[in-house]
Amino acid sequence: QVQLVESGGKLVQAGGSLRLSCAASRRTGSLTMGWFRQAPGKEREFVAGISWIAYSARYADSVAGRFTISRDDAKSTAYLQMNSLKPEDTAVYYCAASTAFTVGRSEHEYVDWGQGTQVTVSS
DSSP, X not given: OOOEEEEOOXXXXXXXXXXXXXXXXXXOTXXXXXXXXXXXXXXXXXXXXXXXXTTOEEEOTTTTTTEEEEEETTTTEEEEEEOSOOGGGOEEEEEEEXXXXXXXXXXXXXXXXXXXXXXXXXX
């Protein structure tokens, strides 16, 4: 089991950028890391993920080309760089960890979750 703590969420204007961080309580070298988000009244959805093998990344269509996921296993931290933010990106963003070899889009594939960080994009 690993504890995850997200940070970096805040209020930002449309078109702006944010970088979210996800700090893990133990080494992340064998974990696939994912970011999910949940907007008010909606179900939690996959945003991006990065595997521990080959650092292969996957993105939701809605964020591809605007968001970039990365990881620094020496710091046990994963990141989500978010550019060209839109009001529809407003949500609570969650970090999650999986032991799978590849990035899954289903939240059921992830066993450990952080508490979330709020991102609000104003128009």
